[in-house]
Amino acid sequence: MKIDNNSPYLAFSRETWSELRDAVQLPLSEAELKRLQGINDKVSLAEVRDIYLPLSRLLNLYIKAKQRRNRVLDQFLGKDPHHVPYVISIAGSVAVGKSTTARILQALLERWPQHPRVALVTTDGFLYPNQVLEQRGLMRKKGFPQSYDIRRLVQFVSDIKSGKPRVTAPVYSHLVYNIVPDQEAVVEQPDIVIIEGLNVLQSGMDYPHEPHRVFVSDFVDFSIFVDADERLLKTWYVERFLKLRSGAFTDPESYFHHYAQLSEEEAVTVASRIWQEINYKNLKQNILPTKDRAELILTKGKQHEVEQVWLKK
Numbered sequence: 001m002k003i004d005n006n007s008p009y010l011a012f013s014r015e016t017w018s019e020l021r022d023a024v025q026l027p028l029s030e031a032e033l034k035r036l037q038g039i040n041d042k043v044s045l046a047e048v049r050d051i052y053l054p055l056s057r058l059l060n061l062y063i064k065a066k067q068r069r070n071r072v073l074d075q076f077l078g079k080d081p082h083h084v085p086y087v088i089s090i091a092g093s094v095a096v097g098k099s100t101t102a103r104i105l106q107a108l109l110e111r112w113p114q115h116p117r118v119a120l121v122t123t124d125g126f127l128y129p130n131q132v133l134e135q136r137g138l139m140r141k142k143g144f145p146q147s148y149d150i151r152r153l154v155q156f157v158s159d160i161k162s163g164k165p166r167v168t169a170p171v172y173s174h175l176v177y178n179i180v181p182d183q184e185a186v187v188e189q190p191d192i193v194i195i196e197g198l199n200v201l202q203s204g205m206d207y208p209h210e211p212h213r214v215f216v217s218d219f220v221d222f223s224i225f226v227d228a229d230e231r232l233l234k235t236w237y238v239e240r241f242l243k244l245r246s247g248a249f250t251d252p253e254s255y256f257h258h259y260a261q262l263s264e265e266e267a268v269t270v271a272s273r274i275w276q277e278i279n280y281k282n283l284k285q286n287i288l289p290t291k292d293r294a295e296l297i298l299t300k301g302k303q304h305e306v307e308q309v310w311l312k313k
């Protein structure tokens, strides 16, 4: 561990961070290992053991401390104990692995008796429907601050945090590339809510077109930023696009169905263009500037291996 007095972060190499798993009392069973591989067969078990197990241990300690603090507050106020979910946010570029990280953490955190119910939410449900984006000329700005109904997103997280018994969110489909009408995601007072999306660390400054004074981060207990070199991000984006081309894009329902016919070379050109014109621009303008707001930063290298961990002091 490196201590730089001028940095707000403690810096860990992969090795020093992985040693912090030693005290994890719950080793992974065969069945759990299988389930983790089911999330994404590319995720190596060494990665889960060395990076995500220590992280889940840290989170378990923080959550227990927060639960104790909430009990004290209820006692002080003379109230019956009430349920408040612990909210974890995961930010980072498109294709850095936010949703995979979220699912690994969900699987690991569910194993603890203090918080067995872990819900996952993605912020894409709060994108405006394509019809609205088209009217506003924002179809090539999906993921940029102005493409989200940010007030609705903030209200959603606020409702979760205030202990509402049932909170709902719209659902976005990557297949149809749009909000799905008549579908909703439901959050019913789980112990933990993991909310992932490229905008979860953004503040009012990032939304000058729609000023608001309360941010998602006001309701988040622990924030994570997943980071990687931009060349790796582009490679991962293109690789995922190629995989979708031979999978989801072959579905006639898919918005990108016509891309299924492309040769591999053409598909790489299309993916590189979408990356460069939309996701890379968004990364530079709106996502990277929020990195230092995170409580924890995971810096990935090749093959998605986490090389460094930064934890706020």
Ligand SMILES: Nc1ncnc2c1ncn2[C@@H]1O[C@H](COP(=O)(O)OP(=O)(O)O)[C@@H](O)[C@H]1O
Pocket (backbone or CB within 6 Å): 040, 042, 043, 044, 047, 092, 093, 094, 095, 096, 097, 098, 099, 100, 101, 236, 239, 240, 303, 304
């Ligand atoms: N830890 C990991 N190990 C191996 N591959 C990963 C890992 N995390 C993500 N990936 C791969 O990287 C790509 C992007 O991951 P994804 O979780 O969909 O990113 P995001 O939600 O940030 O857009 C996917 O193809 C996924 O399979």
Ligand SMILES: CC(C)(COP(=O)(O)O)[C@@H](O)C(=O)NCCC(=O)O
Pocket (backbone or CB within 6 Å): 094, 122, 123, 124, 125, 142, 143, 144, 196, 197, 198, 199, 274, 278, 279
């Ligand atoms: C849906 C997204 C904006 C990500 O949304 P998030 O869940 O991070 O809020 C992104 O995956 C996306 O589709 N971007 C538009 C350009 C593209 O097709 O990659």
